[in-house]
Amino acid sequence: MTRTRVRFALALLVAGAFAFGQPAAIQQQLTFTPYHANGIYEVNEVVGWTVTPGPVAPTYAYKWTVRRNNAVVLKEGKLDLSSGKDKIEVTSDEPAMIYVAIEPYAELALAGAEKAVPATFVGGNTGRNNGLYAVGAAVSPTKIGLSTAAPGDFGSFWEAKLAAQAKIAINPQLTPVQTEVPGVEMSMFVLDALGSKAHGYVAKPAKEGKFPALIQLQYAGVYALNARAVAQRAASGWLMLNVDSHDKLPSDPSGNIPRNYQAIGNTDPEQSYFLNMYLRDSRVLDYLLTRPDWDGKTIVLTGGSMGGQQTLVLAGLRPEKITAALVCVPAGADTNGALHGRKPGYPNWPSDNPEVMKTALYFDPVNFAPRIQAVVMAGIGFIDTISPPAGIWTVLNQIPGPKEPLPLLESEHDNLTPQKGRACPERTRELLDLMVSGGVFKPNGIRP
Incomplete structure (x- = not known):
């Protein structure tokens, strides 16, 4: 089938699902x-x-x-x-x-x-x-420790990349985007980064003033971003930036991005697909810091799954700037776990390849965690096989500052059992509503 016919067929399936009601709940014996x-x-x-x-x-x-x-x-x-x-x-x-x-x-x-x-x-x-x-x-x-130490040159590797990117002008290009959400101004942005371009949406209340900033990072896959959701969040008072994980327009559902992007360059830190992804995230933060409508105080990062992975990485890569990091079932942690009696999840890098395992450590949120200064909330699915909980606990245990683990006892990954993981997006909304009005996030510790 052509791509157009495939999309049409998918549209019919989606329409049919709504026309005849949602699928019956899976029965439990x-x-x-x-x-x-x-x-x-x-x-x-x-x-x-x-x-x-x-x-x-x-x-x-x-x-x-x-x-x-x-x-x-x-x-x-x-x-x-x-x-x-x-x-x-x-x-x-x-x-x-x-x-x-x-x-x-x-x-x-x-x-x-x-x-x-x-x-x-x-x-x-x-x-x-x-x-x-x-x-x-x-x-x-809270006593689950590292399965593998960070590479000796981990810090210098990333410092060199950030220094090289800092020499490149941001060169922001903004294209206004119409939205039906009242009281919001929104644009698509394109920024120059080291080795690629960063893309996404930026939205703010349509009035003069300075606003707290929220950067949203995206879960795995290749898709168009939800522009309406960006506008709705901005309507609540945020300077909102939604970042595409890939070098493509946020409105483009494919952008010719390879579907197996997570495997690209996985034997060499200089070639890993995640290198430019993380640098693009950092470049979006660079751009935010130049905007006169940012309040100069609050920057919150949020994301789920691979978006949570990027959130934790950016919070560790640029620790001095981030106020809070709110993540639901973050992926990518404990990538070497299979070598030490732990089953890893996404990006599912092969543990039988020593070069892959060495490379993975440069992109594992576990190794960025000790640098995080922001307060962190993390939802943890206790039966999650895509973002295994042992890895998330390992990340949290390396963060020196305050954090709030949110156990989701019955939750597989949120694309499989979304209802069982709802406590995490609900807590995220609760905290965002608190912080947008100037409140301070004080972690609750382990919640029942």
């Missing part, structure tokens, strides 16, 4: 009640869940596997719900995230006996409708 409501335990404490049938009657037999950091198998077993409930328990003798996969392996006969394996399984709580369930817990998570 199992309910899990954690021993600790906040999902957090101490080393050598019993970590556990009570498992009961429902909300719909179980039709499968289930087995379970407990893994430390979703990598090292600690325990295995089968569920027996004949008495109306069962339990899964484990202890960990070290700080870690516990991931339990509960998988169907057979159908049940009417009397409860196991039958043949069906062609497919349905249901589950991980957003995939394949019968898989997962639960997660944290064991002394």
